[in-house]
Amino acid sequence: MRALETVLLAKGYVDPAALDLIVETYETKIGPRCGAQVVAKAWVDPAYRQRLLADGTAAVAELSFSGRQGEHLKVVENTGQVHNLVVCTLCSCYPWPVLGLPPVWYKSAPYRSRAVIDPRGVLADFGVTLPRDKTIRVWDSTAEMRYLVLPQRPAGTEGWSEERLAELVTRDSMIGTGLPHPAGAGA
Amino acid sequence: MTLPSDMLKLIPALPCDVEGPVFREPWEAQAFALAVDAHAKGLFTWSEWAAALSAQIKAAQLAGDPDTGETYYQHWLATLEGLTVSKGATSLDQLKQVQSAWDRAARATPHGQPIVLENDPLAS
Structure with missing residues (x-):
């Protein structure tokens, strides 16, 4: 081709x-675009969340969208203290079996270089402002290792079903350049 | 840029969901885009495209293609290759040469770096 x-x-x-x-x-x-389902399941099922963080490749395969390729998927969890951001500085490695095709900006040279030097500035460009005391961890993808961010579950979603939760999970929130929709947003 | 649905309807067996075309892998979308843009630039008409693609798929089925959708974009690419040559935009020889150049470039590129045609050791 x-x-x-x-x-x-x-x-x-x-x-x-x-x-x-x-x-x-x-x-x-x-691609199968199953990332949102994976995240929603991890939010409601603590045992699944454990398995997902321990071995992302296997836990994602449990939901039967097996990654065809050999690369490993590592899931990194956002917490009150840490925000994770995924980039591929060399080219544009991306967990597409889970997230679909990478957005055009992910492949752009400015994103690839700035995400490492100035992650806070990149996040600001995406409209995400984090507390100054929150650590931002940047994960650089390679051909063998891809990363997926497990965002924090939005407040006010207690008792929601997995399907309803999955609608709050945006693609960007799984790359780390965005946050999930808040519970109030009409989905 | 979304394709008008009457154009999509002409294409045989295009993998779709309710909102339009779906792709199993990124290269499939790239192949899709190549044909759509080559048509937009006037390389062939859309009915020529649809006819050539059905012929390609029928030939593949006769040759024993399981036609499960996994090979769909391989037929798509073969069709685009055929039309590009028959419309005189390139020759089979030229296409083969560029193909070999990409193969050599891929082998000469260190792992983890983007493959570019300039990495072909025979490139002048």
Whole structure:
């Protein structure tokens, strides 16, 4: 496919910006997109949460969306003290079997370089402001190890079903550039 | 950029959910985008595309393709290759050459780094 793409690009039959635009339209339609279900289950089921944090690959496979590729998935948990942010500084490694296609900004050079140097600034660009005393941990993905953020469960969701909780889980909250929707947001 | 549904309807057996096309892997979306944009730039008409794709899929089925959806975008790519050549935008030889260049580049690229065509040791 890369050969075909190279030839079409060289002859001007496709243009990279247009390709990105088309792919972006469908980026939420790629892969099993099961991340939200994984997070919601971890919120309601403490034993599952334990297994997920201990071995992300196996715990995600339990929900039968097995990652086809060999890479390992490590789940990192946000707490009152720590916020996690995922980046791939080298290229754009991404847990797509869980999250679908990476958003275009994830692949951009500014995000890849700034996420490490100035994570707080990057989060501010995404509209996320964290307390100054909260630690931000940045995880750099590789071809062998992908990361998924387990966000904090929003307040006021006691007794909610997994399905209802899953609607609060955004893609960005599992990359760390966002937070889940609050309980009040109409989903 | 969403495709009009009447265009999508012409395409045989396109994997879709209620809202539109779905893809199992990122490269499938890239392949989808290539055909959509090449059509937008006028390389072929959409009915030519639909006809060529059905022919490709039928031929594959006759050759024993299980047609479970897993091979769908392989047929998609083969169709795009065929049309690109028959429309004279490239030749099979040129395509093969670029393919080998990508293969060499991939092998010459250290693990963990993005593969770019410039890494082809034979690139001048």
